[in-house]
Amino acid sequence: MKSVYVLSENIVSSLGFTTDENAEQLVSGISGIKMHDDLNLSPHPVPLSLVDTSRLESKFQIVLGQYGKNQKPGYYTRLEKMLILSITDALERSSVKPENDKVLLVLSTTKGNIDLLEDRFTAKFDHKRIYLWALASVLRDFFGFANTPLIISNACISGVMALIAASRLLRSGQYHAAVVTGGDIATEFVISGFQSFQALSPEPCKPFDLHRTGLSLGEGCGTVVLSMNPAEDGNDRILLMGGSVSNDANHISGPSRTGEELSLAINKAMEESGLYSEVLDFISAHGTATPYNDEMEAKAISLSKINEVQVNSLKGYWGHTLGASGLMEAAALINSMKTNRLFKTLGFEEPGVSERINVVSETIYKPVNACLKMASGFGGCNAALVFQKA
Amino acid sequence: MEKLITAYAYIGEGKVVVNKRLIFFQEKIVTFAEFIKALYKQEQISYPKFYKMDSLSKLGFMSAELLLRHENTGRFKTGSLAVVLADSSSSLETDLLHQESIRNRSAWFPSPSVFVYTLANIVIGEICIRHNLKGETAFLISEKFNAAQLQALVSELLDNDRAEACICGWVDILGNTFRALTVLVEKAKEEPAGTGFTALPFSEASLNELMNLTETRTWTN
Numbered sequence: 118m119k120s121v122y123v124l125s126e127n128i129v130s131s132l133g134f135t136t137d138e139n140a141e142q143l144v145s146g147i148s149g150i151k152m153h154d155d156l157n158l159s160p161h162p163v164p165l166s167l168v169d170t171s172r173l174e175s176k177f178q179i180v181l182g183q184y185g186k187n188q189k190p191g192y193y194t195r196l197e198k199m200l201i202l203s204i205t206d207a208l209e210r211s212s213v214k215p216e217n218d219k220v221l222l223v224l225s226t227t228k229g230n231i232d233l234l235e236d237r238f239t240a241k242f243d244h245k246r247i248y249l250w251a252l253a254s255v256l257r258d259f260f261g262f263a264n265t266p267l268i269i270s271n272a273c274i275s276g277v278m279a280l281i282a283a284s285r286l287l288r289s290g291q292y293h294a295a296v297v298t299g300g301d302i303a304t305e306f307v308i309s310g311f312q313s314f315q316a317l318s319p320e321p322c323k324p325f326d327l328h329r330t331g332l333s334l335g336e337g338c339g340t341v342v343l344s345m346n347p348a349e350d351g352n353d354r355i356l357l358m359g360g361s362v363s364n365d366a367n368h369i370s371g372p373s374r375t376g377e378e379l380s381l382a383i384n385k386a387m388e389e390s391g392l393y394s395e396v397l398d399f400i401s402a403h404g405t406a407t408p409y410n411d412e413m414e415a416k417a418i419s420l421s422k423i424n425e426v427q428v429n430s431l432k433g434y435w436g437h438t439l440g441a442s443g444l445m446e447a448a449a450l451i452n453s454m455k456t457n458r459l460f461k462t463l464g465f466e467e468p469g470v471s472e473r474i475n476v477v478s479e480t481i482y483k484p485v486n487a488c489l490k491m492a493s494g495f496g497g498c499n500a501a502l503v504f505q506k507a
Numbered sequence: 508m509e510k511l512i513t514a515y516a517y518i519g520e521g522k523v524v525v526n527k528r529l530i531f532f533q534e535k536i537v538t539f540a541e542f543i544k545a546l547y548k549q550e551q552i553s554y555p556k557f558y559k560m561d562s563l564s565k566l567g568f569m570s571a572e573l574l575l576r577h578e579n580t581g582r583f584k585t586g587s588l589a590v591v592l593a594d595s596s597s598s599l600e601t602d603l604l605h606q607e608s609i610r611n612r613s614a615w616f617p618s619p620s621v622f623v624y625t626l627a628n629i630v631i632g633e634i635c636i637r638h639n640l641k642g643e644t645a646f647l648i649s650e651k652f653n654a655a656q657l658q659a660l661v662s663e664l665l666d667n668d669r670a671e672a673c674i675c676g677w678v679d680i681l682g683n684t685f686r687a688l689t690v691l692v693e694k695a696k697e698e699p700a701g702t703g704f705t706a707l708p709f710s711e712a713s714l715n716e717l718m719n720l721t722e723t724r725t726w727t728n
Contacts, residue, residue: 160612160615227626228602228625229597231602234602234603234606235606236610247599248595248596248597248599248648248650249597249648250595250648250649250650251650253648254650265649265653265656267647267656268647268648268649269645269646269647269648270597270626270627270628270646270647270648271627271628271644271645271646272626272628272629278645282645282660285660285663285667286659286660286663288663289659289662289663289666291659305609306602306605306606306609306625309605309608309609309615309617309622310605310617310619310622310625311622312617313617313618313619313622314619314622314623361643361669362642362643362644362645363586363641363642363643364590364631364632364635364640364641364642364644365635365641366635366636366638366639366640366641367636368636369623369629369632369633369636370619370623378641381586381641385669494626494628495623495626495628495629495632496626496628496629496631496632497632497635497636498628498631498632498644
């Protein structure tokens with residue numbers, strides 16, 4: 118099997134605009150989730166993880182200058198600015214050239230520029246920008262990508278699926294490198310929807326905890342640059358080994374009761390990677406902190422007989438960032454592999470799932486060589502992805 | 508290994524064509540709701556969950572229903588029939604409904620039964636539930652029907668034994684403008700019997716040809 122290398126990665130979130138900025142907060146156990154009382158977002162105060170707008174604007178201004186674009190900052194939506202910053206940082210630390218016709222841009226998002234449906238924005242932007250392909254076109258034009266972007270919109274597994282799809286297209290020989298980016302913003306649209314489901318926690322979420330009462334929402338972007346060729350500097354080489362997607366075929370808004378289908382995706386991803394479960398060092402779970410999701414993931418972990426492996430959820434830091442979450446968490450996982458440390462599951466105190474799993478509750482320093490990333494989402498979808506150090 | 512399109516279902520311009528046969532035609536489409544209801548009735552489908560679905564899911568559900576009608580999906584191992592669909596409008600049709608429900612604070616009524624359909628891939632979830640499909644799935648977005656992207660991803664699934672077969676295609680709706688094409692892609696075996704349809708090679712050209720069916724040919728029942 119041909120290898121797929123990770124060249125670079127980025128995280129844009131409430132906690133910073135690079136992976137390192139974010140990792141520094143994660144290792145200190147600092148959450149980006151705060152109470153926000155903004156009527157544009159919710160009729161009531163709600164805990165959210167939001168990207169700092171003034172930092173976003175000033176950083177974007179600089180990047181706009183660097184790329185010599187004629188467009189004014191006001192041409193770009195909030196999400197476009199976040200994605201452009203994320204891609205810029207990841208590209209700068211790789212040797213990948215967007216204009217190369219063997220380079221693919223993959224965009225993962227659930228709702229894209231959904232804020233443009235709000236009355237306050239409808240006059241400011243071309244209505245077409247609500248389409249996800251128009252959002253991808255803005256990114257393509259900004260960086261000069263030669264190819265038509267691949268856009269994945271598959272609920273909360275979008276980010277993990279985007280990495281899986283990109284790695285498959287790379288291995289099939291169609292492309293040499295892929296810039297895989299994902300982003301979603303916190304809007305009244307999404308917040309009100311989760312409120313109507315009564316899925317939001319009144320306090321910052323508590324993944325896998327006995328007293329978890331639901332999820333916290335967030336916004337952010339993640340970017341991972343993949344290539345068939347290793348980086349020239351020869352640092353730690355991290356490989357994307359394999360991945361798999363499955364469906365519960367059970368319910369459109371509730372996860373499987375058994376976890377069998379996620380377990381199947383885990384097993385297939387491990388099998389493709391050629392790894393035995395004994396060598397796994399770490400699992401980065403979806404861990405939304407809804408009662409059902411965390412329970413289902415614990416069951417899947419148990420069915421796949423990887424209960425001993427340390428597992429965390431980062432939702433307590435960034436909230437659930439929907440189509441961005443898989444990429445942000447993959448980027449954090451890559452950082453864990455590079456720095457040989459596991460971030461603790463913020464919000465977790467007392468085990469609260471029926472299966473015995475090994476939740477990371479303090480920062481742990483240890484060799485991190487083989488890792489599993491998993492995700493599940495509405496529509497009954499599950500995804501699993503394996504990384505390993507070369 | 509060679510891959511074939513062994514069945515297809517096309518819904519568009521008031522026509523429904525399944526494996527070369529025109530099975531339904533409405534000269535003048537008033538609304539999507541009326542169109543899909545008439546089709547549902549004519550085909551004598553009985554699936555109460557259908558009524559709860561949003562338009563995108565109804566369209567995709569119906570397309571898959573007609574595609575698989577005469578297929579014995581039991582011949583595929585559990586989890587080995589994949590679903591890869593794409594559209595242009597994502598779930599915008601239902602997004603607009605949800606946004607309308609929160610436009611005014613005096614009438615602020617977001618509904619979970621609407622919100623759940625503000626994700627394009629829910630249509631895949633509905634198809635998976637109906638046909639008990641537990642394998643690979645993906646929902647892609649492109650401005651126009653992008654046969655090359657679908658062909659590349661679906662071929663990868665079949666070539667690497669991630670799936671034995673795949674339901675693949677396009678399901679797009681906004682307002683009363685809608686179009687759906689689903690095809691069943693399989694690795695070449697003996698000719699499937701009974702559909703009266705000669706399998707096509709699974710290629711960009713075949714997908715584009717099927718997508719443009721009703722524009723280029725006149726159909727008789």
